[in-house]
Amino acid sequence: MPNLPFARPGPGAPPVAAVPVGNDADVRDPDDIDAVPLRHPWRWVIAAALLVVFAAVAVSLWQNDNVNHPTISEFIFDRRILDGVVLTLVLTIVSMAVSTVLAVLLAVMRLSNNPVMNALSWLYIWAFRGTPLLIQIVFWGYLGLLYAQITLGIPFTDFSLFSVDTNTLIPAFTAGLLALTLNQAAYSAEIVRAGMLSVDEGQYEAAYSVGMSPTFTLFKVVLPQAMRVIIPPMGNETISMLKNTSLLSVIAVLEVYTVATQISSQNLRQVELLVVVSCWYLFLTSVLSIPQFYLERHYGRGNARTLPPTPLARVWAVLRPAPRPTIERADAP
Amino acid sequence: MTDTLLPPLLSARKVRKSFGGVEVLKGISLEVAAGQVMCLLGPSGSGKSTFLRCINHLERIDGGRISVDGELIGYAARHGRIFEMNRREVARQRGGIGMVFQRFNLFPHMTALENITAAPIGVRGLLKPAALARGRELLDRVGLADLAQSYPAQLSGGQQQRVAIARALAMDPKLLLFDEPTSALDPELVGDVLDVMRGLAADGMTMVVVTHEIGFARGAADEVVFMDGGVVVESGPPASVLDQPQNPRTKAFLDSVM
Numbered sequence A: 001m002p003n004l005p006f007a008r009p010g011p012g013a014p015p016v017a018a019v020p021v022g023n024d025a026d027v028r029d030p031d032d033i034d035a036v037p038l039r040h041p042w043r044w045v046i047a048a049a050l051l052v053v054f055a056a057v058a059v060s061l062w063q064n065d066n067v068n069h070p071t072i073s074e075f076i077f078d079r080r081i082l083d084g085v086v087l088t089l090v091l092t093i094v095s096m097a098v099s100t101v102l103a104v105l106l107a108v109m110r111l112s113n114n115p116v117m118n119a120l121s122w123l124y125i126w127a128f129r130g131t132p133l134l135i136q137i138v139f140w141g142y143l144g145l146l147y148a149q150i151t152l153g154i155p156f157t158d159f160s161l162f163s164v165d166t167n168t169l170i171p172a173f174t175a176g177l178l179a180l181t182l183n184q185a186a187y188s189a190e191i192v193r194a195g196m197l198s199v200d201e202g203q204y205e206a207a208y209s210v211g212m213s214p215t216f217t218l219f220k221v222v223l224p225q226a227m228r229v230i231i232p233p234m235g236n237e238t239i240s241m242l243k244n245t246s247l248l249s250v251i252a253v254l255e256v257y258t259v260a261t262q263i264s265s266q267n268l269r270q271v272e273l274l275v276v277v278s279c280w281y282l283f284l285t286s287v288l289s290i291p292q293f294y295l296e297r298h299y300g301r302g303n304a305r306t307l308p309p310t311p312l313a314r315v316w317a318v319l320r321p322a323p324r325p326t327i328e329r330a331d332a333p
Numbered sequence B: 001m002t003d004t005l006l007p008p009l010l011s012a013r014k015v016r017k018s019f020g021g022v023e024v025l026k027g028i029s030l031e032v033a034a035g036q037v038m039c040l041l042g043p044s045g046s047g048k049s050t051f052l053r054c055i056n057h058l059e060r061i062d063g064g065r066i067s068v069d070g071e072l073i074g075y076a077a078r079h080g081r082i083f084e085m086n087r088r089e090v091a092r093q094r095g096g097i098g099m100v101f102q103r104f105n106l107f108p109h110m111t112a113l114e115n116i117t118a119a120p121i122g123v124r125g126l127l128k129p130a131a132l133a134r135g136r137e138l139l140d141r142v143g144l145a146d147l148a149q150s151y152p153a154q155l156s157g158g159q160q161q162r163v164a165i166a167r168a169l170a171m172d173p174k175l176l177l178f179d180e181p182t183s184a185l186d187p188e189l190v191g192d193v194l195d196v197m198r199g200l201a202a203d204g205m206t207m208v209v210v211t212h213e214i215g216f217a218r219g220a221a222d223e224v225v226f227m228d229g230g231v232v233v234e235s236g237p238p239a240s241v242l243d244q245p246q247n248p249r250t251k252a253f254l255d256s257v258m
Helices: A041-063 A069-076 A079-111 A115-130 A133-141 A172-197 A201-209 A214-251 A256-267 A270-299 A311-319 B048-055 B087-095 B112-122 B128-141 B157-169 B187-202 B214-220 B238-243 B248-257
Strands: A018-020 A149-153 A160-165 A327-329 B010-019 B022-032 B037-041 B063-068 B075-078 B081-084 B097-100 B175-179 B206-210 B223-228 B231-236
Touching: A069 A256, A069 A270, A079 A115, A079 A172, A079 A214, A079 A256, A079 A270, A115 A172, A133 A172, A133 A214, A172 A214, A201 A214, A201 B087, A201 B097, A201 B157, A214 A256, A214 A270, A214 B112, A256 A270, B010 B048, B022 B048, B022 B063, B022 B223, B022 B231, B037 B048, B037 B214, B048 B063, B048 B175, B048 B206, B087 B097, B097 B157, B112 B128, B112 B157, B128 B157, B157 B187, B187 B206, B187 B214, B214 B238, B223 B238, B223 B248, B231 B238, B231 B248
Parallel strands: B037 B206, B037 B223, B097 B175, B175 B206
Antiparallel strands: A018 A327, A149 A160, B010 B022, B010 B063, B075 B081, B223 B231
């Protein structure tokens, strides 16, 4: 018999010893149970039923005469819509970035032993979390009605450094950004505080015992560990923020929803333009979850013994599975 | 200890401390000379750990005074008056006093080497290459040279505690405090940590060790102090306190742990 590596022994051929190369676990032992895996027939039934329902909904939407599909494709990449998308993204990123810095400050103040800082932080969170965002937006947008001029000087004296017209200093975009940022800071402060509280007291003691100051401890020891707890809810907040930017339509900031309503008030295609903005919001929220994954992975180091694979690594693993160990046969010549 | 001409490195006089009306330290007075090892023994709740934490100002004392190397802890004398120190000065003082905790308290987001070098770089302003070289040297000293890049979660309890000792040593402390360093370890891991501590004692490190390891106290301590109920009940060389205790409370405690 020729020495073929994978030739099956014919009937009556002498039994051959398999010499495993590589992982022993892949070599079947006669004592191993060769069981049929548990079947899950209902999963297939439910999946099939759901597919039918989804298909029906999709077809009914597609065939609905009240929806003019060409309008959707006409406006989805419209110049004005794209500008609105960019503004929405800018508003989201800037307000989240600035509010997070403010939130860390508020959380540290809230947790400090200084009663003045503590009270100030409490008051801020109380005020900005206790009133509706919509009202705050209108307030900043129409600040000019309350104070026509904004003056920097010494209180209770006539001395003033400069004085400007409120509407010049705070145009609609700035007012919107201010409203979103200040409101978000109050919510984020509580998230950051929760994250800081999740860090073990022993970490502070260890840091202090090697001579670290409270500030150094905060930035090098406490916040990096708190991030693990902070990031998932902050991802939530970022997505909320993205959608809350649409509230700025009440003060006519030209973000994507405002633009869409302006267009639909002219062509009366309200449903189509709402579909257009919804598609953009869905797309943007999907994109925003990518940095969240990598941030979580970065701050998770040291906590798990092995880090989860990146999506790219997962795709790679499917495309190029680890080579199976080959079993060489030692046939007698 | 009393025959040395140098002033004691650690001196505590009538130290008192209360938590919410309960006095846990009722006037502790003791001295440790440079290069000596003192072991604090006593039942749980006797105030040993609290006293240790007072030495590096993790707890603020209510009365008495503690000084290390001639410097009052937490207070500074200026113009004939005593002022409470600000946080920066307290941090500087703590840098000269190392502490090893029962629960290790390594920074989980840093590797073993980063744990050791964080304070020398960030607090003392040591340059990174010098700090890393010193860090590796210390890891080698505690027998973990090849685990420099491991995170604490990847290390055993005994290895974590040895990294924690190296972390404390990295600030070149005058005094090392150990708060039950082997109490959270599996029995077979205790030996490695005690070996490192014996090595430090032999090298002349001044140490105050709260422990339940009577064998370590007998072999490595210059003085053993038995505390109970917030007071020092008995103190002296290990041979006398451990083998011929005079006080009935000391006897009862030693009988229960040995």
